[in-house]
Amino acid sequence: MTESSFPELDLEDWRPTRDTLQGYCKVLGAIRRAASPRQRHWSHITLHTAADGLTTTPIHAAESSFELRLNLTRHQLEIVVSSGEHHDLPLEGQSITKFCSETLAVLEGLDLLPEVDASAFADEAAGEWDRQSIDRFWRAWVQIDAVFKTFKGERRHETSPVQLFPHHFDLALSWYSGRLIPEQDPADEEWSDEQMTFGFTTGDTGIAEPYFYVTAYPQPEGFVGSDLPGEAYWHEEGFSGAVLLYSHLVASARAQNLLASFLRVAHAAGASRMRP
DSSP states (O other), rough: OOOOOOOEEEOHHHHHHHHHHHHHHHHHHHHHHHSOOOOOHHHGOOEEEEEEEEEEEEEEEETTTEEEETTTTTEEEEEEEESSOEEEEEEEOHHHHHHHHHHHHHHHHTTOOOOOOOOEEEEEEEEOHHHHHHHHHHHHHHHHHHHHHHHHHHHHSSSSOOEETEEEETTEEEEEEEETTTTOTOOOOOHHHEEEEEEEEOSSSSSSOOEEEEEESOOTTTTSOOOOOOEEEEEEEOOEEEEEEHHHHOTTTTHHHHHHHHHHHHHHHTTTTTOO
């Protein structure tokens, strides 16, 4: 794996822009959810990493399909239709309400309007869109996505896609042991599948800086407190899991290897202790 540096990503330096980007992602997630068939573990509400930004992937509608792409290199929303139609909307910090209405208006003009509750995006406050902050975020995101996908490829059991959940704004991957949890409804996979989740978030109310996390469900005895590599630690306030602060990647000469080691060691600690 080729090493390259990770940019600074201090949340306080770009929080308004991060919040605007997250709001745009929530709109796209709502559109994908409204127009897509249900998938296990909520994969029908997520976005995916493209070469130049974040995408819904193709969404089927009648005899065609469409795709919404947040192009973070050209700073525009791209609406692409299988019929050849292509519409661009600039990303410039418009309010969430305006972004939602502009997007739905284009889809309506293409007869592709999904049943989205626009009232959920009734935030008319102007956002911020600092292009330099978006560039730093995107340079970090591309590398993190690559490490996560390498880790996913190493797993023998079923894994979810590496995907962005707009609500918490985290890139996440889940691993499933293949076993069902006793006394849980097997038809409800969210609560019945034994699993671990590996994620990255730009920061939240619990940890106000970017960090990586690993959680296990149900949490096996001995998982919390087991050995972790480098500066990783066990977090037990708000959620219980392994945490590696993004700032340690910025300071590391072998950042991708540090992240990969964190994911692998935490996975081994959980999987080895799960119900046999």
